[in-house]
Amino acid sequence: MQNIAPDIEAITGTKVATGIRRVRIIRQLTLIIPSIVLFLLVITAIFADLSWLGLPDVRLAPYDPVKTSMPERFLPPFWAAEGSTAHLLGTDNLGRDILSRVIFGARVSLSVSLLVILITSSIGTVLGIIAGYLGGRTDNTLMRVTDISLSFPAILIAILLAASIGPGYWTVVLALSILGWAPYARLIRGEALKLREEDFVAQARIIGASPIRTMVKHIFPNIINPLIIMMTLSVGMVILTEAALSYLGAGIPPPNPSWGAMVNDGRNFIDTAWWISLFPGVAIGLVVLSGNFLGDWLRDTMDPRLRQL
Amino acid sequence: MADILLEGRDLKKYYPVTKGILQRTVGWVRAVDGVSFTIERGKTLSLVGESGAGKTTVAKQILLLEQLTSGTILFEGKDVYKFTKSQLKTEYRPRVQSVQQNPWSSMNPRMRVRDIVAEPLVVNTKHSKEQIQSRVQELLKQVGLAPNHTDYYPHEFSGGQRQRIAVARALALNPSLVVLDEPVSALDVSIRAQIMNLLKDLQEQYNLSYLVIAHNLATVRFMSHSVAIMYLGQIVEYGEAEEVFSQPLHPYTRALMSASILKLPEDEDQKITPIILSGEMPSPLNPPPGCRFHTRCAEAIDICSKEEPELRVIGKHQVRCHIYDDASVQSALSSGLHPGTEGRPQQP
Amino acid sequence: MSDVILQVEDLHTSFFTRAGEVKAVDGISFYVNEGETFGLVGESACGKTVTGLSILRLLPEPAGRIVGGKIILDGTNLMELSKKEMRGIRGKKISMILQDPMTSLNPVYTVGDQIAESVRLHQGLPDDMVELEVISALRLLGIPAPESRLHDYPFQMSGGMRQRVVGSIAMSCRPRLLIADEPTTALDATIQAQYLALFKDIQKQTDVAIIFITHDFGVVANICQRVAVMYAGKIMETAATSTIFKAPKHPYTVALINSVPRLDQKDDRLYSIEGQPPSLLNLPPGCRFAPRCPDAQDICHNQQPPEVEVGDGHTVSCWKVK
Numbered sequence: 014m015q016n017i018a019p020d021i022e023a024i025t026g027t028k029v030a031t032g033i034r035r036v037r038i039i040r041q042l043t044l045i046i047p048s049i050v051l052f053l054l055v056i057t058a059i060f061a062d063l064s065w066l067g068l069p070d071v072r073l074a075p076y077d078p079v080k081t082s083m084p085e086r087f088l089p090p091f092w093a094a095e096g097s098t099a100h101l102l103g104t105d106n107l108g109r110d111i112l113s114r115v116i117f118g119a120r121v122s123l124s125v126s127l128l129v130i131l132i133t134s135s136i137g138t139v140l141g142i143i144a145g146y147l148g149g150r151t152d153n154t155l156m157r158v159t160d161i162s163l164s165f166p167a168i169l170i171a172i173l174l175a176a177s178i179g180p181g182y183w184t185v186v187l188a189l190s191i192l193g194w195a196p197y198a199r200l201i202r203g204e205a206l207k208l209r210e211e212d213f214v215a216q217a218r219i220i221g222a223s224p225i226r227t228m229v230k231h232i233f234p235n236i237i238n239p240l241i242i243m244m245t246l247s248v249g250m251v252i253l254t255e256a257a258l259s260y261l262g263a264g265i266p267p268p269n270p271s272w273g274a275m276v277n278d279g280r281n282f283i284d285t286a287w288w289i290s291l292f293p294g295v296a297i298g299l300v301v302l303s304g305n306f307l308g309d310w311l312r313d314t315m316d317p318r319l320r321q322l
Numbered sequence: 323m324a325d326i327l328l329e330g331r332d333l334k335k336y337y338p339v340t341k342g343i344l345q346r347t348v349g350w351v352r353a354v355d356g357v358s359f360t361i362e363r364g365k366t367l368s369l370v371g372e373s374g375a376g377k378t379t380v381a382k383q384i385l386l387l388e389q390l391t392s393g394t395i396l397f398e399g400k401d402v403y404k405f406t407k408s409q410l411k412t413e414y415r416p417r418v419q420s421v422q423q424n425p426w427s428s429m430n431p432r433m434r435v436r437d438i439v440a441e442p443l444v445v446n447t448k449h450s451k452e453q454i455q456s457r458v459q460e461l462l463k464q465v466g467l468a469p470n471h472t473d474y475y476p477h478e479f480s481g482g483q484r485q486r487i488a489v490a491r492a493l494a495l496n497p498s499l500v501v502l503d504e505p506v507s508a509l510d511v512s513i514r515a516q517i518m519n520l521l522k523d524l525q526e527q528y529n530l531s532y533l534v535i536a537h538n539l540a541t542v543r544f545m546s547h548s549v550a551i552m553y554l555g556q557i558v559e560y561g562e563a564e565e566v567f568s569q570p571l572h573p574y575t576r577a578l579m580s581a582s583i584l585k586l587p588e589d590e591d592q593k594i595t596p597i598i599l600s601g602e603m604p605s606p607l608n609p610p611p612g613c614r615f616h617t618r619c620a621e622a623i624d625i626c627s628k629e630e631p632e633l634r635v636i637g638k639h640q641v642r643c644h645i646y647d648d649a650s651v652q653s654a655l656s657s658g659l660h661p662g663t664e665g666r667p668q669q670p
Numbered sequence: 671m672s673d674v675i676l677q678v679e680d681l682h683t684s685f686f687t688r689a690g691e692v693k694a695v696d697g698i699s700f701y702v703n704e705g706e707t708f709g710l711v712g713e714s715a716c717g718k719t720v721t722g723l724s725i726l727r728l729l730p731e732p733a734g735r736i737v738g739g740k741i742i743l744d745g746t747n748l749m750e751l752s753k754k755e756m757r758g759i760r761g762k763k764i765s766m767i768l769q770d771p772m773t774s775l776n777p778v779y780t781v782g783d784q785i786a787e788s789v790r791l792h793q794g795l796p797d798d799m800v801e802l803e804v805i806s807a808l809r810l811l812g813i814p815a816p817e818s819r820l821h822d823y824p825f826q827m828s829g830g831m832r833q834r835v836v837g838s839i840a841m842s843c844r845p846r847l848l849i850a851d852e853p854t855t856a857l858d859a860t861i862q863a864q865y866l867a868l869f870k871d872i873q874k875q876t877d878v879a880i881i882f883i884t885h886d887f888g889v890v891a892n893i894c895q896r897v898a899v900m901y902a903g904k905i906m907e908t909a910a911t912s913t914i915f916k917a918p919k920h921p922y923t924v925a926l927i928n929s930v931p932r933l934d935q936k937d938d939r940l941y942s943i944e945g946q947p948p949s950l951l952n953l954p955p956g957c958r959f960a961p962r963c964p965d966a967q968d969i970c971h972n973q974q975p976p977e978v979e980v981g982d983g984h985t986v987s988c989w990k991v992k
Contacts, residue, residue: 211427212422213428213429216420216428216429218387219385219415220419220445220495221411221415221445221446222445226445234433482946510885512925512929514929515931515940515941516943518931519939519942540930540932543932544936544940564936567936578860579933581859583888598864599860599864602828
């Protein structure tokens with residue numbers, strides 16, 4: 014059926030309200046809430062402790078995350094029968110405070126995913142635009158390389174890297190970046206291919222613009238939408254991959270807390286000490302959801318077509 | 323002697339059709355098959371035809387967006403394909419600009435209007451930002467837009483306004499030739515007239531040459547000095563606009579005119595038989611033998627299905643049609659007698 | 671040909687957007703006789719397409735809604751029917767053809783299947799009879815060798831052929847009223863001529879009434895017996911086609927007819943109307959056309975003119991006409 018909503022949108026320069034008032038309010042909330050959540054998470058990550066400012070004893074986290082305490086093992090969250098307010102979210106199998114570990118884990122998980130996403134999206138976008146716009150042999154070569162990267166199992170590469178240069182923070186970042194650019198390259202190449210056929214790109218050629226100028230000024234700004242979506246969807250994937258790596262011993266080595274590693278730590282105690290896996294899992298879920306909602310909002314604001322007249 | 327700005331000689335564009343694992347060429351799509359024309363300085367040539375006729379491909383060849391399979395493009399007497407890359411950048415491209423059909427996709431939706439119109443200047447000149455912006459203001463005023471609109475994005479304008487912006491952009495480098503690909507077909511009827519008047523005014527003001535691609539004969543009549551009718555990759559009739567419109571010779575031209583004439587109810591009394599063609603334009607992959615139009619032509623004779631007609635000069639036109647093979651018909655035409663009046667309103 | 675098959679009374683259709691209510695159709699009335707072709711002419715955003723969709727109650731809810739008026743088909747007020755009853759009407763009593771045949775046809779089904787779907791939905795015939803109906807519908811639209819075309823997919827056909835298939839689907843259940851929304855705009859001139867001749871033929875054969883929505887006065891002259899000229903959501907003038915061309919009364923009609931470049935005369939300058947249609951969010955208080963009207967007076971800017979009958983079936987909304 015013909016959809017004339019776009020015509021009305023073109024006439025009025027605004028989006029046609031696709032729901033009743035209640036639904037629209039909920040939509041607004043889906044922007045505000047995730048932004049607040051993410052903001053808080055980032056704050057806790059930064060202020061987990063201030064040792065980086067030279068103040069080792071000023072901490073948001075109540076305890077040192079690696080400090081073990083055997084007598085206090087397996088304490089449940091404070092609202093349960095044997096819980097205590099000394100450990101709000103309980104302790105794990107080594108008596109370490111879950112809350113503190115979740116707070117410190119934010120640093121690791123958020124920074125790893127941010128770094129990896131920035132690196133992979135940059136490499137992938139550049140390669141994708143070049144391949145898609147220039148086509149021909151350049152495209153073929155770049156896509157062969159991309160296909161090869163996509164066919165490598167990421168986990169295997171990560172393990173090999175960890176074995177050769179030793180596990181650690183930067184090993185994880187390298188391991189996830191070394192193959193992670195390939196899906197971006199694929200996606201962006203597809204978008205660039207489509208854009209290449211647009212009239213305004215032909216127009217750029219007619220006025221004498223060089224290929225580089227065309228790629229930077231015309232192609233790139235128009236692939237931002239799918240790029241942002243992919244970036245926000247990657248957040249969850251990176252965190253989860255990092256978790257898998259930690260489980261296999263190729264990730265962030267213990268005792269440093271990362272949410273993924275914590276989830277895996279608690280796997281053996283799921284039926285008895287469920288809180289060890291649950292709280293880091295909830296943290297991961299929050300970040301992923303917030304990232305997605307925020308990505309939608311970002312994409313909408315950055316599109317000039319949706320601006321009000 | 324006419325001042326010829328651009329000449330196309332025997333332009334051809336064939337696309338190969340490949341099959342099989344080894345990609346053997348099994349055939350050719352003859353999108354443009356031997357098209358020749360001249361565009362005079364300050365005048366308009368219209369290339370008219372329906373979709374599949376090849377007219378857009380010719381326009382793309384002139385704009386160097388498509389490579390010629392064979393043929394020559396002469397710009398001010400010089401072979402464009404012999405230009406060096408830098409010559410093309412300094413001597414050809416700035417002088418040959420374009421206005422495209424679709425005002426919605428011909429501009430980068432993420433660029434502001436002032437940057438869109440400024441871009442040709444940014445790419446081709448070393449002028450300062452202020453110089454460029456003042457030229458942008460000048461151009462926008464010329465096309466009838468308020469200069470305070472420069473901050474907006476294309477989607478904030480109506481279709482007609484966007485076409486004006488496109489015209490402003492095309493004029494930025496003071497071109498000699500503007501290629502207009504169906505410049506008004508995407509616009510509302512009452513806006514079309516505005517844009518066409520504007521284009522005509524600008525032509526007179528700047529002695530611009532236009533190559534107009536169109537499928538609507540009526541739009542073309544207003545603007546053209548000469549017109550070429552294309553069918554399936556070939557020109558079937560070519561001549562001065564007034565000549566062709568008052569005395570269309572080729573059966574296809576007559577059918578096009580019949581389809582485009584505004585048949586008012588009062589004309590019912592004049593008993594005009596409309597010419598309605600049967601079938602559709604065949605695929606350029608497999609053009610009919612002999613004259614390409616013969617399968618739909620009501621006036622086809624025996625030779626039409628066997629031999630391809632040549633483009634022949636008859637009086638002031640050129641026509642590609644066997645009906646005019648007969649020398650006696652040719653001389654009759656050259657002395658001004660009309661061969662038939664089907665499809666045209668009787669002169670009062 | 672004197673029975674009225676469709677009566678639209680004071681139709682109001684609006685879209686509710688964040689920026690406010692867009693009054694796409696703001697109080698129009700017209701009627702269509704049995705077996706006649708009625709033209710709805712206007713430029714973009716005048717409301718003609720929305721009118722067509724309103725009659726079929728196919729607006730994108732909840733944003734688009736009919737907010738007032740009556741649509742009476744053969745005595746029944748369509749506004750009073752339930753959704754289920756409306757579905758029984760669509761395709762069977764009223765049918766619609768849209769502008770772009772490529773998006774109207776499902777690329778993964780054969781042409782025969784798509785026509786059959788409509789037949790099956792409304793006629794409940796056994797399978798062998800369905801195929802006969804499909805072939806007959808294809809033949810009605812002038813498609814050669816319909817028995818073999820049944821199994822073609824849309825991509826295997828040319829634009830003109832696809833538009834005929836869309837027509838076949840629309841006519842397969844022999845509706846009483848066909849709404850055609852710019853069906854020939856995307857077609858080449860000579861194909862359009864074929865198609866319009868075909869429409870006239872179909873009308874002769876099936877006595878269907880047609881509402882022809884277009885911006886092209888050439889098409890109107892060719893095929894419509896009566897026509898209404900719309901502008902910014904209102905009807906400016908309604909009359910028989912020959913009257914509209916010979917003696918138009920509304921300045922917009924006059925301007926529109928004059929704006930069409932003529933093949934049979936050479937103009938030095940084309941007649942054009944200054945300015946552009948108003949934003950539907952910000953309509954002028956008086957006559958919608960007043961800001962662009964060469965004959966506008968004070969009252970035109972302040973009050974909307976009433977609809978006045980000036981001749982047999984000829985109505986105009988203009989202060990110049992009393």
